[in-house]
Amino acid sequence: MTSSRIRRSARRPACQGGFTLIELLVVIAIIAVLIALLLPAVQAAREAARRSQCVNNMKQIGIAMHNYHDVQGAFPPPRLYTGSCTTINAPNGPVPGQVLNTTGFTMMLGQIEQMSLYNAYNFSQPSSESVNANNSVNNVLVGSAYANTTVVGTMIGSFQCPSDEQMPVDNVSTAGSGWRMNARRSNYKFCVSQYSDSYCAASAAPNPGIRGLFYSDLSVGLSGIKDGSSNTAAVGESFQRTYSANWGTWWGAGIHTAVHGLVLPPTSTSYPQYLPNGKYNNAANTQKLPYAWTMGSKHPGGMNMLFGDGSVRFIKDTINPATWYAIQTIAGGEVISSDAY
Numbered sequence: 001m002t003s004s005r006i007r008r009s010a011r012r013p014a015c016q017g018g019f020t021l022i023e024l025l026v027v028i029a030i031i032a033v034l035i036a037l038l039l040p041a042v043q044a045a046r047e048a049a050r051r052s053q054c055v056n057n058m059k060q061i062g063i064a065m066h067n068y069h070d071v072q073g074a075f076p077p078p079r080l081y082t083g084s085c086t087t088i089n090a091p092n093g094p095v096p097g098q099v100l101n102t103t104g105f106t107m108m109l110g111q112i113e114q115m116s117l118y119n120a121y122n123f124s125q126p127s128s129e130s131v132n133a134n135n136s137v138n139n140v141l142v143g144s145a146y147a148n149t150t151v152v153g154t155m156i157g158s159f160q161c162p163s164d165e166q167m168p169v170d171n172v173s174t175a176g177s178g179w180r181m182n183a184r185r186s187n188y189k190f191c192v193s194q195y196s197d198s199y200c201a202a203s204a205a206p207n208p209g210i211r212g213l214f215y216s217d218l219s220v221g222l223s224g225i226k227d228g229s230s231n232t233a234a235v236g237e238s239f240q241r242t243y244s245a246n247w248g249t250w251w252g253a254g255i256h257t258a259v260h261g262l263v264l265p266p267t268s269t270s271y272p273q274y275l276p277n278g279k280y281n282n283a284a285n286t287q288k289l290p291y292a293w294t295m296g297s298k299h300p301g302g303m304n305m306l307f308g309d310g311s312v313r314f315i316k317d318t319i320n321p322a323t324w325y326a327i328q329t330i331a332g333g334e335v336i337s338s339d340a341y
Contacts, residue, residue, distance in 0.1 A: 050162040051299050054237070055312045060158045061235055062310035063187060064111035074219035076104035078197070082138070082216050084256040085200035089138050089217065097140045101127045101254030104190055104214065105159065106151070112158055127179040129179040130255035145181060153182030153251030159251040161187035163298040167240045178246045183253030185240040189261030189295060190214035190341060191233040193328040196293060197260045208331050213308055222308070226331035229308030233327045236261045236295035237303040245282040247292035262293035263328045266321040275285035276303050276317050283317045
């Protein structure tokens with residue numbers, strides 16, 4: 001009797017715990033919700049880190065600008081002897097109409113801890129052989145841009161915003177306005193108010209009341225910033241990919257649109273496309289991309305801006321157009337509130 005009860009007891013299946021199908025589905029659903037809640041926070045943290053790195057890049061550029069100012073007595077011109085100017089470069093100089101296309105970022109390499117690149121750059125040779133295809137006055141290339149292809153093709157971290165896509169180097173060997181070899185795109189432009197690289201100092205001096213901190217072939221010191229360096233924009237963010245692949249932002253290869261950040265007054269019909277993150281007003285622009293002169297960024301809601309005093313502030317997309325234009329000029333006489341940005 002006893003052994004029979006033992007045998008029957010041994011045959012009973014052990015009680016095993018586990019999830020039912022419904023319980024498993026509930027757990028999976030909870031995990032999915034938690035992941036959905038967590039991902040935006042992770043992305044926001046990553047963007048905050050990228051934006052912080054971008055601010056640091058611009059502060060480094062600001063330090064380089066002021067170190068350059070201490071040595072030279074003024075800030076560098078955005079481009080020197082540009083092929084984009086519609087009036088003749090250095091008409092009274094030894095080589096009227098000469099083209100070098102040297103950029104201000106190249107001139108500051110020594111102040112941004114890139115002395116090896118600065119020493120490797122040949123300032124007597126052009127950075128690109130880009131000239132205005134419709135302009136016969138500036139087509140005297142001084143040497144060959146092949147001498148500087150290694151330098152202008154170098155990726156410099158301080159000139160790259162980590163939030164933007166990193167484009168490969170450009171090689172366009174067609175002669176004319178787009179000629180560049182081994183050109184590296186970047187993300188920062190000099191603030192030039194409404195004077196693009198079609199203007200140069202030799203025969204088209206800027207109006208003091210509406211000029212920006214930078215102007216082709218022209219240098220200005222801190223004493224020339226009548227509105228105050230803390231109220232005057234110096235360098236703004238820009239995009240590596242724009243409406244046309246022929247134009248954009250290049251730190252060292254000084255072609256048309258390479259380093260000039262344009263802003264138009266609100267009285268201009270075209271001013272909206274030059275607001276922060278403005279889109280090029282062209283029916284063929286189905287991707288809603290900006291033009292190459294437009295300043296903006298991939299940071300949500302706005303862009304970083306370096307001011308003349310070396311400070312970096314975030315400019316919202318919703319900034320008042322009049323304020324946006326006012327901070328671009330060095331002697332406009334505008335009174336700008338500190339909370340207007």
